[in-house]
Amino acid sequence: MLRRRAAERRRRVAPWLLLSCEHGGNRVPPEYRRLFAGQRRLLASHRGLDIGALAAARVLQRRLGAPLVAATVTRLLVDLNRSIGHPALYSSLSRSLAAEERERLLARHYHPYRQLLHDWIAGRLARGEQVLQLSVHSFTPVLDGRRRNADVGLLYDPASGAEARFCRGWQARLAASARGWRVRRNYPYRGTADGLVVALRREFAGQPYLGIELELNQACLGNPSQAAALLADLAASLES
Ligand SMILES: [Zn+2]
Helix, strand or coil, X not given: CHHHHHHHHHHHHCCCEEEEECCCCCECCHHHHHHHCCCHHHHHCCCCCCCCHHHHHHXXXXXXXXXXXXXXXXXXXXXXXXXXXXXXXXXXXCCCCCHHHHHHHHHHHHHHHHHHHHHHHHHXXXXXXCEEEEEEEEECCEECCEECCCCEEEECCCCCHHHHHHXXXXXXXXXXXXXXXXXXXXXXXXXXXXXXXXXXXXXXXXXXXXXXXXXXXXXXXXXXXXXXXXXXXXXHHHHC
C-alpha cells in the first residue's frame, strides 16, 4: 500500500513523461544468427547497442514512475531510431537480407515498437494531455580519436519554442547541481537529424508533444558511483 502511494506520488510529479530506449540491447533473434557469425565483439561494442542506456532508462523509470518502452534487438539488425528509407536503417550485416526478409524484420521488430509509442502518445494527446518523450541513448566517450566533452547531451528542435525552453531550463538545473555536470544542447548530434522523436514531432506537429533525446556519456554510465549520481540528479532535475 505504501509502495503504491509512493508510486502515485511520483506519477503526479511526472504525469506527462514517457521514456523510451531504442538501442537498449544487442539481442539477435535466432533466425538472424547466421548474419552475425564471428561478430561477437562488434555486437558488444557501442555499434551493437547503446551501452548502459537501458539500465539508465530503468533507473529513471523507477525514480520517476514513468512508463518505459524499450527495445533490445541490436541496432545492427535494424535501427529503430532511423526512418524507413534511411541509409542507416540496416547495417552492413543486415543489408544483404532479401527484400521479403527485410519486410518480415520490419513487421516483427520495427513497426510494432514504433506503433506502440505512436499509439500511446496519440492516446494521451487525444485526451487533451501533453506528452514529454525522453528517448534515452548513450554515446561513446571517444569517437574517431576525438574525446567528447560532455556528460549529457539534450537533443531537440531549436525551432520548437517549448522544447528549447525545456532543454535550457533542464541544462541549467543539471549544471547547477553539486557535481556540475557538463550538459550540452544538440550535442553530440543535432536534434533534427533523422530519428524516432523527429518523426513523431512531425507527426504530432501543432500538438503539445515534446520529443527529446537524452544522450548519456558511456564513460559516466560505466562508473557505478558516477552513474548513480548522474541518474539521481537527472531524476531530481525533472521533478523540480
Ligand atoms: Zn542510441
